[in-house]
Amino acid sequence: MNAGEITVEFAPELRVFVGQRSNGHGHRATPVRIDGTSTLGHVVESLGIPLTEVGTLRVNGEPVATGHIPTAGETVTVAAVARPQPSPEPLRFLLDIHLGTLARRLRLLGIDAAYENPDIGDAALAARSAAERRVLLSRDRGLLRRREIYSGAYVYSHQPAEQLDDVLSRFAPRLAPWTRCTSCNGQLRAAAREAVRAHLPDNTGDSYDSFAQCVECGQTYWKGAHHARLDAIVADAVAKYA
Known part of the structure; x- marks a missing residue:
């Protein structure tokens, strides 16, 4: 009619x-x-x-x-939608396969950001969002229209730096840089040099004094060649949103 x-x-x-x-x-x-x-x-x-x-x-x-x-x-x-958007506590995210760089940057800031790779399909993503009460971040409009998702948000840019600004300005999450594994999303803890020496490349244990290790996957971290670039990402986010 x-x-x-x-x-x-x-x-x-x-x-x-x-x-x-x-x-x-x-x-x-x-x-x-x-x-x-x-x-x-x-x-x-x-x-x-x-x-x-x-x-x-x-x-x-x-x-x-x-x-x-x-x-x-x-x-x-x-x-x-209003910004900042009222958000559930604890605020946790789930990102689809196309947002891997954004997931790593959120984790760098200590934000709980689960990431599905390889692609598990829209139905499974929506089910995980609901089961774990995670805000689903995606550029897929169809995925965000699924009724079973717990909550969702469209990521407006293709560029990782703009994507990070988008999420931080919208949800205003608490920042805790350098506390989460960028590989698996697990928590980091300080580690003694001798405890992680077997996981380090040649001579790294002699060149650095400060180490951290993921309690979930065992990934070891230190202030290596890429630290300055990562520190700049953290400093920019903290200056704008902390």
């Missing part, structure tokens, strides 16, 4: 998902046909916007829930 038409206005932050023209107030507006039975949440998703990215929904200026059934003539305003 064709029940008429509504006007939907999108916040500027959501223009990556939709391509309609602006209404002159910074929002993007488009006429949308409705069937009289579909919820407003379904209508918004059908236009390409994951509900994970939607903040307040308003109909003719009044806030409504995603379960609202729109009727002909209504004007709907779709706001972007």
Whole structure:
């Protein structure tokens, strides 16, 4: 059944998902046909916007829930999610196979960031998000539309540095640099040189004094050649978001 038409206005932050023209107030507006039975949440998703990215929904200026059934003539305003976004505690993330660099950078900052590699499929990712109460980070809109996920967020950029800024500004997680294994997400503990010497390349044990080891996978860390680059990532994040 064709029940008429509504006007939907999108916040500027959501223009990556939709391509309609602006209404002159910074929002993007488009006429949308409705069937009289579909919820407003379904209508918004059908236009390409994951509900994970939607903040307040308003109909003719009044806030409504995603379960609202729109009727002909209504004007709907779709706001972007607020930043910082209220987050569950403890805040834990799950990243899909395309976000490996972001996962390592989050772990570098001491943030619990599980990462699936190889790809286990959308259904298994969604199930893990629900079972472990993890916020699913992805650039896959279809994955974020799965009803079973615990919580989710679209990662807007292809660039790791911008991705990290995106997540930190949105969720404002507590930072604890150098406390988590970038390889497996386990916790790090200080380690004596002799205790880890067997895990070190030749002469490394004689060149460095400070070591840490992952309690889960045994990976050993020290301030080697790449430390300056990693320290710059940490310093930038701490300066902006700590």
